[in-house]
Amino acid sequence: MIHVTVQRVESEKPLYIQVNPKDNMAIVANAGGLPEGTVFPCGLKLLQNVPQGHKVALADLNPDEAIIRYGEVIGYAMSAIARGSRIDESLVRMPTPPQLSELPIASSLPQTIPPLDGYTFEGYRNEDGSVGTKNILGITTSVQCVAGVLNFAVKKIKEELLPRFPNVEDVIALTHTYGCGVAINAPDAIIPIRTIQNLAQNPNFGGELMVVGLGCEKLLPERIVPGGASDQIVTLQESHGFMPMVRSIMAMAEERLDRLNRRKRTTCPASALVVGLQCGGSDAFSGVTANPAVGYAADLLVRAGATVLFSEVTEVRDAIHLLTPRAVNEDVGRALIREMDWYDDYLQRGSADRSANTTPGNKRGGLVNIVEKSLGSIVKSGTSPIAGVLSPGERATQKGLLFAATPASDFVCGTLQLASGINLQVFTTGRGTPYGLAAAPVIKVSTRNALAEQWHDLIDLNAGTIATGDATIEEVGWELFHLILDVASGNKRTWADHWGLHNDLALFNPAPVT
Structure with a gap:
């Protein structure tokens, strides 16, 4: 549970946020930061200028003394730090990550919370039992070689065919660099291959599979199509000229557009939602405002019977000791450890470690290291038991809260979550990013009021009001829950969809390139 203490003086209005009573530091909440000499009601006096989101020592710290945030050690003082001093990256020595062999498993399961009944949304039912929040024709590629031809064909499909099928929202090319x-x-x-296979079956594509291949690639189109049905494949090397290639793609697309156009939204239970959670451009407010509110909404979704995916291995690794106790059983706990261990080895092969995750923007936003970032990131998962673990690119087949192992890269994580079957994503940001996905709506949640004001036509929900005491985590969590249902129903459109801001797919391919 996040406990946020906000210290303010109404006339001057200086604010700091202490997340946990055990914390010996806090972050400055004021949009312009606070100058040297600022005094808070508790008597704390700033010894330096402290920018918004950056840290101030609440007590004198000795060399090698633990620096605590979220009630957890985020590092050790490199030298003596006086009360009221700014704590920046240069003053913090990063701790070692939790030992995977010593983690508690399924030892602290959350109490059972009553189900949340009666919540619905208007979605597109699929024959396999899944439900789409969009009605899109997705055309998959088996190899990058065909991307140019398919993009040309999709442009013509949108211009010449799509206007005849008003119930179909879009036609998108699922291009990538593999094959x-x-x-x-x-x-x-197996990671990029199953990702491509499962991307083609995302519920927002209505089961209308279509693959464009070249004819000589290593990833044969038949491996993408269940059963290898040839009537779902266009092979360009079989065409006599460029325009016949394009006409073949358009003819196959037209058949599928006709079927998709007959689909109508129907009332579906909230349990049919598969919601991915992600953060990008994180700052020191992420773990205080947006991520706790998302975590609260995630708990509501789980109570309503939905599937919720949280991800980003390097933003989980340093807080894994807080997650394995929530595993529903030993098998799930071991699966969490397996994914952490695999990624440790993956990074080691590249002569890197988890510290490579933190970006310059994260640091400008007040985060000192990946440990602090991880502790703020995992709050998105809420408090529900962790019901299962997916390896990268695997499709979700169960309800509840799942950990879907992915890199933290926004684009790769989004691609892998689409492969896992999300029909909607919630994305928190502190520094700001225009990120979006063509295949699923992305609700962007800001951590700060200043960002919501600056990007008023890009941010869908502002959680910055939590930092200023104008709203509670619970209030913003409920607001997000209702917004998810509205967006899933097509009643509200995200800003990313409004502007057509959609990032390219980015596969995770740790295997050799020849």
Whole structure:
């Protein structure tokens, strides 16, 4: 549970936020930061200028003394730090990550919370039992070689065919950089291959599978299509000229557009939602405002029977000791550890470690290291038991809160969550990013009032009001829950969809490229 203490003086209005009573530091909440000499009601006096989101020592700290935020050690003082001093990255020595062999498993399961009944949304039912929040034709590629032809064809489809099918929202090309010039049988090749396979079956595509291949690639189109049905594949090397290629794609697309156009939204239970959670451009407010509110909404979704995915291995690794106790059983706990261990080895092979995650923007936003970032990131998962674990690119087949292992990269994480079957994503940001996905609506939640004001036509929900005491975590969590239902129903449109801001798919391919 997050406990936020806000210290303010109404006339001057200086604010700081202490997340946990155990914390010996706090962050400055004021949009312009606070100058040297500022005094808070508790008597704390700033010894330096402290920018918004950056840290101030609440007590004198000795060299090597633990620096605590969220009630957890985020580092150790490199030298003596006086009360009221600014704590920046240069003063903090990062701790070692939790030992994976010593983690408690399924030892602290949350209490059972009553189900949340009666919540619905208007979605598109699919034959496999899944439900779409959009009605889109997604055309998959088996190899990057065909991307130019498909993009040309999609442009013509949108101009010449799509206006005849008003119930179809969009036509998108699922292009990527995989398919050939790769070690197709290497063990880790299963990650990009199953990602492509599962992307094609995202519930927002209505089960209308269509693959464009070249004809000589290593990833044969038949491996993407269940059963290898040839009537779902266009092979460009079989065409006599460029325009016949385009006409073949358009003819197959037209058949699918006709079927998709007959689909109508119907009332579906909230349990049909599969919601991905992600953060990007994180700052020191992420773990105080937006992520706790998302975590509260995640708990509501789980209570309503939905599936919720949280991800980003390097933003979980340093807080894994807080997650394995929430695993529903030993198998799920071991699966969490397995994914952390695999990623440790992956980073080691690249002569990197989890500290490579933190960006310059994260640091400008007040985060000193990946440990602090991780502790703020995992709050998105709420308090529900962790019901299952997905390896990268695996499709979700169960309800509840799931950890879907992905890199923290926004684009790769989004791609892998789409492969896992999300029909909507919630994305928190402190520094700001225009990120979006063509295949699923992305609700962007800001951590700060200043960002929501600056990007008034890009941010869908502002959680910054939590930091100023104008709203509670619970209030913003409920607001987000209702917004999710409205967006899933098509009643509200996200800003990313309004502007057509959609990032390219980015596969995770740890296997060799030949």
